[in-house]
Amino acid sequence: xxxxxxxxxxxxxxxxRVRIWHVGTYLALVLIWDKNKQSSPFQVTRRMIxxxxxxxxxxxxxxxxxxxxxxxxxxxxxxxxxxxxSKIWLVDKFRAGL
Numbered sequence: 001x002x003x004x005x006x007x008x009x010x011x012x013x014x015x016x017r018v019r020i021w022h023v024g025t026y027l028a029l030v031l032i033w034d035k036n037k038q039s040s041p042f043q044v045t046r047r048m049i050x051x052x053x054x055x056x057x058x059x060x061x062x063x064x065x066x067x068x069x070x071x072x073x074x075x076x077x078x079x080x081x082x083x084x085x086s087k088i089w090l091v092d093k094f095r096a097g098l
Contacts, residue, residue: 007092017071021055025064026073028052033090041077043085 012018028049036042046061055061062078065086069076075089 011073015071017067021053021060021064022068022071022073024053025049025055025061026068029068029074029088029090033088040089041075041087043079044088045085048085 012023029044031052032044032048033040033042046058049055049065050058050061053061053064055064065074065076065078065088068074073091075091077087079086
């Protein structure tokens, strides 16, 4: 986990698109990924990520996940089923050559 967090923080130092809200959301995802034995994809619920990242609204939650995906930090497959979580993959930008 430490390597993933270190890589992310090294990358955001040069990425002007990333804001503190993205960092909070990504950190929540990394913590859940670590609890899932660092396997991808892993499932998350909106409630879980909103609570951990301190997002105030579902619109903010979705915005941050979509932007993190657009920036190349995650792959996000939303679930529209109320009891089934969305799938998240953490993208290793360094190994992927991005």
